[in-house]
Amino acid sequence: MGNDLSVVNAARVSLNRNSETFQDQDEKLIKYLLTKKHTSPFEHVVFTFLVKTPLFIRSQWMRHRMWSYNEISRRYTSENIDFYIPESFRKQADNNRQASIDEEIDNINIRDGFISHSKSVKNHISDTSIYLFESYKNLIEQGVSREQARMILPQNMYTSFYGTVDLWNLLHFLELRNDSHAQYEMRLYAQAIEKIVESIVPSTIKIWKKLKLTQ
Amino acid sequence: MGNDLSVVNAARVSLNRNSETFQDQDEKLIKYLLTKKHTSPFEHVVFTFLVKTPLFIRSQWMRHRMWSYNEISRRYTSENIDFYIPESFRKQADNNRQASIDEEIDNINIRDGFISHSKSVKNHISDTSIYLFESYKNLIEQGVSREQARMILPQNMYTSFYGTVDLWNLLHFLELRNDSHAQYEMRLYAQAIEKIVESIVPSTIKIWKKLKLTQ
Amino acid sequence: MGNDLSVVNAARVSLNRNSETFQDQDEKLIKYLLTKKHTSPFEHVVFTFLVKTPLFIRSQWMRHRMWSYNEISRRYTSENIDFYIPESFRKQADNNRQASIDEEIDNINIRDGFISHSKSVKNHISDTSIYLFESYKNLIEQGVSREQARMILPQNMYTSFYGTVDLWNLLHFLELRNDSHAQYEMRLYAQAIEKIVESIVPSTIKIWKKLKLTQ
Amino acid sequence: MGNDLSVVNAARVSLNRNSETFQDQDEKLIKYLLTKKHTSPFEHVVFTFLVKTPLFIRSQWMRHRMWSYNEISRRYTSENIDFYIPESFRKQADNNRQASIDEEIDNINIRDGFISHSKSVKNHISDTSIYLFESYKNLIEQGVSREQARMILPQNMYTSFYGTVDLWNLLHFLELRNDSHAQYEMRLYAQAIEKIVESIVPSTIKIWKKLKLTQ
Numbered sequence A, B, C, D: 001m002g003n004d005l006s007v008v009n010a011a012r013v014s015l016n017r018n019s020e021t022f023q024d025q026d027e028k029l030i031k032y033l034l035t036k037k038h039t040s041p042f043e044h045v046v047f048t049f050l051v052k053t054p055l056f057i058r059s060q061w062m063r064h065r066m067w068s069y070n071e072i073s074r075r076y077t078s079e080n081i082d083f084y085i086p087e088s089f090r091k092q093a094d095n096n097r098q099a100s101i102d103e104e105i106d107n108i109n110i111r112d113g114f115i116s117h118s119k120s121v122k123n124h125i126s127d128t129s130i131y132l133f134e135s136y137k138n139l140i141e142q143g144v145s146r147e148q149a150r151m152i153l154p155q156n157m158y159t160s161f162y163g164t165v166d167l168w169n170l171l172h173f174l175e176l177r178n179d180s181h182a183q184y185e186m187r188l189y190a191q192a193i194e195k196i197v198e199s200i201v202p203s204t205i206k207i208w209k210k211l212k213l214t215q
Helices: A004-015 A026-035 A040-044 A055-061 A121-141 A146-152 A167-177 A184-200 A202-213 B004-015 B026-035 B040-044 B055-061 B121-141 B146-152 B167-177 B184-200 B202-213 C004-015 C026-035 C040-044 C055-061 C121-141 C146-152 C167-177 C184-200 C202-213 D004-015 D026-035 D040-044 D055-061 D121-141 D146-152 D167-177 D184-200 D202-213
Strands: A046-054 A068-071 A089-092 A100-105 A107-112 A115-120 A158-166 B046-054 B068-071 B089-092 B100-105 B107-112 B115-120 B158-166 C046-054 C068-071 C089-092 C100-105 C107-112 C115-120 C158-166 D046-054 D068-071 D089-092 D100-105 D107-112 D115-120 D158-166
Touching (some): A004 A026, A004 A202, A004 B068, A004 B158, A026 A202, A040 A158, A040 B068, A040 B158, A046 A167, A046 A184, A055 A158, A055 C055, A068 B004, A107 A121, A107 C121, A121 A146, A121 C107, A121 C121, A121 C146, A146 C100, A146 C121, A158 A167, A158 B004, A158 B040, A167 A184, A167 A202, A184 A202, B004 B040, B004 B202, B026 B202, B040 B158, B040 B167, B046 B167, B055 B158, B055 B184, B089 D146, B100 D146, B107 B121, B107 D121, B115 B121, B121 B146, B121 D107, B121 D121, B146 D089, B146 D121, B167 B184, B167 B202, B184 B202, C004 C040, C004 C202, C004 D068, C026 C202, C040 C158, C040 C167, C040 D068, C046 C184, C055 C184, C068 D004, C068 D040, C107 C121, C115 C121, C121 C146, C158 D004, C158 D040, C167 C184, C167 C202, C184 C202, D004 D026, D004 D202, D040 D167, D046 D055, D046 D167, D046 D184, D055 D158, D055 D184, D115 D121, D121 D146, D158 D167, D167 D184, D167 D202, D184 D202
Antiparallel strands (some): A046 A158, A068 A158, A107 A115, B046 B158, B068 B158, B089 B100, B107 B115, C046 C158, C068 C158, C089 C100, C107 C115, D046 D158, D068 D158, D107 D115
8 A cells, every 4th residue: 555655745745735646856755854854754564475485584583573473373274284394404503592594414424323324414404304294293183282283393493373463663663674683584484575665665775875874 | 554364464474374364263363463562464464644624633642652643834924723612511520530521511701891691502612613703813814923823722623634643543533532521523523533443354353343342 | 560569559549549558458449350351450460581591482472462571582583592302202182182191202203214213202302403503603603694594493492581561560460371271381380480489479360260260 | 660780780691691780891881872762772771750731731741652651631631721922932933844043033923903012921911821721611611522622722731640651661752852943842851861860870871861962
C-alpha cells in the first residue's frame, strides 16, 4: 500500500499541501525526513510479505515487534514439514563471540560407540533432521499430542508466516538485518526484501542507501 | 489494503492453508477470531484516512497510539484556518460528570461592562472565533512567530491529518468512540468511518456488530 | 513499578485529583476502568520478569509484542544448555485440532531397523535430547559456528529472557494464556505470573477475575 | 524503575551473565548497544513523569506514541484553569518556515474600531486569555456542557498528564525535542527531563551525549 508519493504527501499535510505526481525535487524532502528521523510520513506505506524461513531465523525476525505476524502453528498441523539444510558450514570467529567467518568446514568426525568416522556436516545435519522427522511422525501416529510432540523438532525446520510492516519500521529492519553483525542467513532475507521494496519506493531506498554510506 | 479474505487467509496460515475467494462459512472463522481476541489476522488489513476535525476531537483521536499520524503544523503555515461552529449546544448532564444531555441551550446572557444582553451561543462562539482569528492574523502580520502566535487560537479550530491504522485497532477505536460515553462530535466521526469500513470488510463488520450486541 | 494506587491516581488526573492512600471505594473506579477498557491508567504499573522456558513456549510468549524482551543468544554462547523433559505426555484431542486431552500416553513403540520395542515417551524424549546435545557439542568442538550449529537443537531446549510489560498488557496476556485454549505448559507460566502480580496489585486482580467470570 | 546496571544485565542475558554492581568497563557495553541500535536492553528502565504544559506543547509531546499517557479531561472538570503567558515573543524566521529567531517583538499595534494603539504582546495575550476564561466560565454557569464550552479555550491553556516511557524511547524523545528544530518551549521541557534522567542513569546519558556530538 502506497509509494514514494504517499510519503511526501503525508509529510506535506503539515503545510496543507498535496501533489498528484512525484517530482524529482521531492527527493530532497525524503532526504530531509530520513535525516531528521521524521518517521511518521513513512508509516503510511505498508507491506505484507509471506515468508518461509527456518525457526532460528524466524525468532530473530520476530524480535521486530512493530510487524504484525501470523504464523503456521504446529499445534494445528503436522503436515508440510521440511528442513533447511545448508550447502556449507562456516567456522566460528575467534575474535567475535557472535559471528562466523567465511572459512568453511566440510567434514567432521562422528563418534559412533568406539568407532569414529568422517562425515560431511551437511550430511550429518540432513540425516539428523530426517531421524527427528521420523521420530516426530512416530509420536504423532501413536497419538501423542501435536503440541507436545513438536518439542523434538529442531530449529532448522521451516516455518511460514505473514508479516505486515510499515516502511519506516521496514527500513529499521533492513538496517539491522542487512548488517555485517547479522547472521548470513538473516542477511539473505533482508537483501531479498530490500530488492522487492526498492521496486515499489525507489526514491526512498536510493536516498536511504546514500545516507547509510555517509554515516 | 486488504479485505475479509485477507483476514481468513492470515488466520489459516496457522494451518498452512490459503483460499482464493471468501466463502460464506469463512464468517464462522471471523467470529471465532473476534471472540477469542485473536488480533493478528486483522492487522494485515490497513486503512488510511484523511481527516478534518476540530482540535478538541483531534486530541481524543490521537490518544489511539496504534495509528500513524501526519498532521498540519501551525508552525509551518498560517493559511487555511477555519473553525467548527456547532448549530446547537447541549446542556451539561447533572448525573454524569463527563457527559452532556440532549436538551439544548439557545441563548445565553453576555455581560458587556454594566450591560447584559441575550445572544445565541452559536453567534457568541462564532464571533469569538472571528475575533481570535483576526487577533492571530494581526500578530502574524506584525512578525510574531507562527509557533507562538498560534497559542491564541481556540480548540474549535479545524486541523487535518492522515491517519493509518490496521483493522483490529480500528475496531477498538470504533468500539470506544461510537459509544454512549463518547462525545457526540466524536461519535459522528466514528459512525462515518464505520460506514466506509463496512463497504470494504462487510463480513467482519457484520459479525463484530452482532458480537457487540450480545456482550 | 507501581501498585493499585498508581492506577487510580493516573485515572484521577483527568479530574485533576490525587490521593495518598488506596481506599476501599477506589475498587469501584478500577472496575469502571476495566469494564470500559480504559487501558491507560494500567500502563503506569510496570513489571520485569526473568523467565526460563522451553523454546516452543518462548515463541508463543513473544507473540505478545507489547512486552520488551532480552533473551539469551545461542550465537553468543554454547554454555548452560538444558532441556524440558515432561513427566507425562498428553494425547491429541480428536474434536479440537489445536488441543491435547488429559489422557496420557506412557509408552510408544520405537522402530530400530527390523526390531520394534516399547519405550516410555519420557525416556525417548530424554534420550533424543541428550543425543542432540552431544551432536551439538561435537559440532562446536570441531569449529562449526555457534550460529549454525544451534539449528540442530530441539525446541524443548530451555531459554532465558527478561520480559518487561505494563499491567494492562499483562492482563491481556493472562487472559489469553491462562485460558482453556492455551497449551498446558503455557498456562502454568500464566498461573505463576498471576500469583506474583496478585501480591502487588491485589485489588486490580480481584476485580479483573470477577469480571472474567461474568463475561 | 531501573538504572544503568539494569541495562547491562538485560544485555548480558544474551550471554547468560549477570552482575551485582555497575563496573566502569560496562560503559563500553552501553556504547556498543547505543551505536548498534540494540534498543531492547534500555526498555527495562522505565520512568513516569507528571507534566504540566500548554496544550500546543502537549500536542507535540503526544505524537510520541510509545509513551503511556493519562491527561486531565475538560469533559470532567472546569476547575484549575490557568494559561501560559510568555515573558517574550520571538519573531518569525524568514529562511525557515518552521522556526522563530531570537529577536523579540515587544509591542504590536492593536486595532480597536477606528483607533489603533500600541500594546505589549504579553499584555495582549494575557488580556485575551482572561477574556476567554471569563467567556468560558459564563458558558459553564449558564449550563452549556463542559465538553462543548471548552472549544473556546485557547491553546496556551495548561494541561496536566502522567507520562510513562522506557529509557530507549525517552532518548529518542530527547534527541528530537532538545534539537535546534524543536520549538523553544518544547526544548525547555526536554532539557528539564534530561537532567532528571541523568541523575538516574548517568552512564547512559554521558555516552549518549558523546555519541550525538560525533554524529
